[in-house]
Amino acid sequence: xxxxxxxxxxxxxxxxxxxxxxxxxxxxxxxxxxxxCFCGCGLKVVTPIAPVGWTLTYDGEAVxxxxxxxxxxxxxxxxxxxxRDTVVWARNMTQEQIEAGRVCDRMAxxxxxxxxxxxxxxxxxxxxxxxxxxxx
Numbered sequence: 001x002x003x004x005x006x007x008x009x010x011x012x013x014x015x016x017x018x019x020x021x022x023x024x025x026x027x028x029x030x031x032x033x034x035x036x037c038f039c040g041c042g043l044k045v046v047t048p049i050a051p052v053g054w055t056l057t058y059d060g061e062a063v064x065x066x067x068x069x070x071x072x073x074x075x076x077x078x079x080x081x082x083x084r085d086t087v088v089w090a091r092n093m094t095q096e097q098i099e100a101g102r103v104c105d106r107m108a109x110x111x112x113x114x115x116x117x118x119x120x121x122x123x124x125x126x127x128x129x130x131x132x133x134x135x136x
Contacts, residue, residue, distance in 0.1 A: 002089040007038070009063040009085055019044070024063060024082060026056060033063075037071055038087045039078035045069060052109045059084070072098050 009024045015034045019025060021042070024035045031049040033056055036042050047054040047065060057064040062085040070079045070093065079090040093101070 004086050004088045005038075007035075007082070007085055007087055009058075024065070024085075026063065033065060037074060037076060037078055038080055039071075039076045041074060041076045041078075043071070043074050043076075045071060052105070052112045062086075070098065070101070 007022050007024055009026055011026050011028065013027060013029055015025050015027055019034065019036050021036050024033055026033045033047045033049060033054065035045050037045050047069060049056045055066045063082065064084055065082040068079060068081045068090050071077060079092060081088045081090055
């Protein structure tokens, strides 16, 4: 397995078209983190920061990204975790394990969005006894 190595994070509004290797670009306004694959292949990796995507943690010094980044659609098939500005290589996964993870991801997204209230239909706010009596 490859050795862990340090990277640098950079907070930006817009992700630069030309990305520097070894840099994790974080756009808070667009809730996205982007980097060139840390295996060195140079392919663009996009990780949406969302309740059903990745979680980004900033401790005032370094960033961590969770869960792991599995680039299963890339020829390199790299798999790693970003923990406190360090790339930690993770184990390879079989195609069955990858598919099982994708199923879990789809189920989590479906459950998350099914539980979200619709903007178009909202339950009426319940008025207090006082406001019903006095018409406020």
